[in-house]
Amino acid sequence: MEIKSQNEMQNPLTQYRQDGFPKQLQEYPGIQCEMDPVPDCGEESYVGNGRLKGRKALITGGDSGIGRATAIAYAREGADIAINYLESEQKDAESLVKLLEKEGKKVILIPGDLSDEEFNKQMIKEAHEKLGRLDILALIAGKQVSKKDIEEITTEQLTNTFKINVFSLFWTVQAALPLLPPGASIITCSSIQAYQPSPDLLDYAATKSAILNLTRGLAKQIASKGIRVNCVAPGPIWTPLQISGGQQQEKLPKFGQETPLKRAGQPAELAGIYVFLASQESSYITAEVFGVTGGNHLG
Ligand code: NAD
Ligand code: MG
Secondary structure (H helix, E strand, C coil), rough: CCCCCCCCCCCCCCCCCCCCCCCCCCCCCCHHHHHCCCCCCCCCCCCCCCCCCCCCCECCCCHHHHHHHHHHHHHHCCCCCEEECHHHHHHHHHHHHHHHCCEEEEEEEEECCCCCCCCHHHHHHHHHHHHCCCCCCEEECCCCCCCHHHCCCHHHHHHHHHHHHHHHHHHHHHHHHHHHCCCCCCEEEECHHCCCCCCCHHHHHHHHHHHHHHHHHHHHHHHHHCCCCEEEECCEEEEEEHHHCCCCCHHHHCCCCCCCCCCCCCCCEEEEEEEHHHCHHCCCCCCCCECCCCCCCCC
């Protein structure tokens, strides 16, 4: 499928694949370069406009999917970036470095496990030291494990999902707050699952609801520091999360087709909102949530 520049008007129905996806299963957390088809993170299409010139951003989950699309967009908008991901995702992280280095941009790599409290603190310290400042936190990493019955959810799964999706936001923000200047922006990643939970994603959906609630409360708590906090809530997006245990295999052939736009979204389609919320264009927006759902609106 031909990928056009984001600046060109296109029919959203036919902009990306409408056919659904072949069944495939990788070990968690999945490697994006090995997916069929490989998701579009804006490698060919994202055009920067200096909207984040000179900013310093940390992006969790930056190797693949929505985080990678955000990383590409931030770098092309003029930000210096650091990304976090799991060590097992080095292949995806390196392909991002290669892409952006060709464009003369540096990416700081901070691999590590967000379920570890100490690592969250170290990650912030390292990002701050290596970038020289920290202005934007795009906290996008997440874990999703589909289980048909509540009895199948082990305490280990429950604990991990909550640690990675929710606790790590507390740990990261606690470490970052003393370092963030007025004008800084924190962006979290919820999901349509916070509004319309699927029966096979009980623990995940509960974390996504918690993220939304935390975003709003935190935004009010730290508004007086001049720091904004907002949330993005995606619908069905084609990413490694879906093929590494996050989705029932039988749903992949029709994944995303139940939306009014009749197809799954691609990570590149989230880049714009992550840039907008990080930039000064959204100066009067805080404690808000933005759906990117293909029409299955929030609420
Ligand atoms: P993805 O697999 O590309 O990204 C998830 C990332 O989370 C991984 O790349 C990995 O680096 C990171 N991660 C997972 N466990 C980790 C751990 N223990 N420590 C550090 N990092 C860890 O998939 P994605 O769909 O782009 O996911 C990004 C975010 O979008 C997630 O928060 C997800 O819940 C959310 N989301 C996705 C969809 C969708 O349909 N794909 C829908 C709604 C919300
Ligand atoms: Mg990944």
